[in-house]
Amino acid sequence: MTAATKADVAPLTPEQRADFDRDGYLMIRGALDSDETARYSAALDRVYEEEKAAGRLSPEGSMHKLSAATSVPEMAELLNHPKTFHYVWSMIGWNFHVYHSHVDVHPPIEGKRPFRFEWHQDGGRQNREIETDPRPMLSVKLAYFFSDLSEPGRGNTKIVPGSHKWNRIDGPPRRDVEWPDPPGAIEVTGEAGDVLFFDRRIWHARSDNYSDVTRRVAFFGFTPRWIRARDEVEDLPNRSWWNDLDPVQQQLLGGCAPTGDHGWGHYPDQTPVYQWLAERDLLDPEYPPLKP
Ligand SMILES: O=C(O)CCC(=O)C(=O)O
Structure with a gap:
């Protein structure tokens, strides 16, 4: 594992925060x-082969499997990886968990896939049931690239930089009606080992992979614990690998008092991410999610 530097255990700089606020995303190269x-790719390929054998791939042979760490236990290490974790806590504090995650394998598509308008903000009903304009951030997401996505056309994630403050974009009357990408859309490119960090409100969509490279990515969405997780985590404390996780990883997978007042964050001193930040003097009275 790449060694953690001093910057990896420090909050994002004012410049990084300003860039994130302006663009809605940052690249962690x-x-x-x-x-x-290589290790995570191999783990992902193992699960892909299992899903294939079970007949659970899409008609094009792709895999979109929910609950990343439950599905690929090796990936629990990515929950608080030293190179990415400070992006997450810098933005959403200590009282959070993973609410939605997935591992995706998209081999090259043969032929042409029927059109489907995929542009969305994350959060589902949050986008319909919250009345503010812009909507609140509520969650952030990491996308770990395990393939070389340095060229567009490899099924890259498309985003509209700066669109996280927009409550709507124009779209077709039905999702199967061909419609252009929103103005300003780009395909995010990156090498294997790069990570896209984004505000869940940024308008984004997966693109189709007509290249000769198989796209492998893992996504982790982090949100306050007072928002219910969609991932399958109920049974995790019974898994053989659960006790190998550190307390922070267990918190992020719902293991730290998932219900009741503790689960809402009423006892910071008993909450692993709070403890971790407090021990390193990283709490910040100036930023509400990090107030001691
Ligand atoms: O696979 C992608 O590039 C996009 C994934 C996505 O839509 C999401 O994470 O919400």
Whole structure:
């Protein structure tokens, strides 16, 4: 694993925060070294082969499997990886968990896939049931690249930089009606080992992979614990690998008092991410999610 530097256990700089607030995303280049990338790719391929054998791939042969760490236990290490974790806590504090995560494998598509308008903000009903304009951030997401996505056309994630403050974009009357990408859309490119960090409100969509490269990515969405998790985590404390996780990883997978007042964050001193930040003097009275 790439060694953690002083910057990895420090909050984002004012410049990084300003860039994130303006653009709705940041790229974390070279977060994983080549050994890590190879290890997670191999783990993902193992699960892909299992899903294939069980007949659970899409008609094009792709895999979109929910609950990343439950599905690929090796990936629990990515929950608080030293190169990415400070992006997450810098933005949403200590009282959070993973509410939605997935591991995706998209081999090259043969032929042409029927059109489907995929542009969305994360959060589902949050986008309909909250009345503010813009909507609140509520969650942030990490996308770890395990393939070389340095060229567009490899099924890259498309985003509209700066669109996280927009409550709507124009779209077709039905999702199967061909419609252009929103103005300003780009395909996010990155090497294997790079990570995309984004505000869940940024308008984004997956693109189709007509290249000859299989796209492998893992996504982790982090949100306050007072928002219910969608991932399958109920049974995790019974898994053989659960006790190998550190307390922070267990918190992020719902293991730290998932219900009741503690689960809402009423006891910071008993909450692993709070303890971790307090021990390193990283709490910040000036930023509400990090107030001691
Ligand atoms: O696979 C992608 O590029 C996009 C994933 C996505 O839509 C999401 O994480 O909400």
